[in-house]
Amino acid sequence: MGRIFETRKHTMFARWDRMSKQFARIGKEITIAVRAGGPEPAANPMLRRVIQNARTVNMPKDKVEAAIRRAAGKEAESYEEILYEGYAPHGIAILVETATDNPTRTVSNVRSHFNKGGGNLATTGSVGFGFKRMGVFRLNPAGLDPEALELELIDAGLEEMGESAGEKGEPQLVIRCAFNDFGQLQKALEDRGITPLSAESEYVPLTPVELPESQADEVLRLVDRLEQDDDVQKVFHNLA
Helix, strand or coil: CCECCCCCCCCCCCHHHCHHHHHHHHHHHHHHHHHHHCCCHHHCHHHHHHHHHHHHCCCCHHHHHHHHHHHHCCCCCCCEEEEEEEECHHHCEEEEEEEECCHHHHHHHHHHHHHHCCCEEECCCCCHHHEEEEEEEEECCCCCCHHHHHHHHHHHCEEEEEEEECCCCCEEEEEEEEHHHHHHHHHHHHHCCCCCCEEEEEEEECCCECCCHHHHHHHHHHHHHHHCCCCEEEEEECEC
């Protein structure tokens, strides 16, 4: 087991440092999860995952419960999940994951961000082939035997395991599976009493690209611009 590759994230979570933005993102995810699988966490793995991620960003329990009640109500907002593809400066591929109640507004804003950031919005399928959608779990390695855990999780769909670091440099164990095996691997961790630090669906680049620092900064400024948009949930890229 070595150090697992992860793309640069020092701007990826920049806007999430603002608490209200974190909570808004989680609130949308709760709405989507409840509408897809119901308001009971025990019967809804997607909702359990979102609740865990809410704890990671310190979203108060009463806010989580209120969001679930709103999502289960008749007047709940309806969000459409749309994935946009494009290019940043210097040919870096970008995927923009959005959740919106107004696709016309969202596509207009996303196109504007690309144009102002020196990139361009592309057609569906233009860059998506360069990424693999995966379930990604980040674990606190304390008390875990990585080699034993790796063997135990292979039958649950584990494809990759490696060491990484969190936003503050803290050690993490990162495990990945094919997106279709997300629920199976999530259950395998739950059965072993392991609570992930986070559990996300991510688009992992198949061929990371390295750029000189000055060019990389141009790309990351566009990533940051996209992440500032209220309709944008996550941004993925292949910048190493």
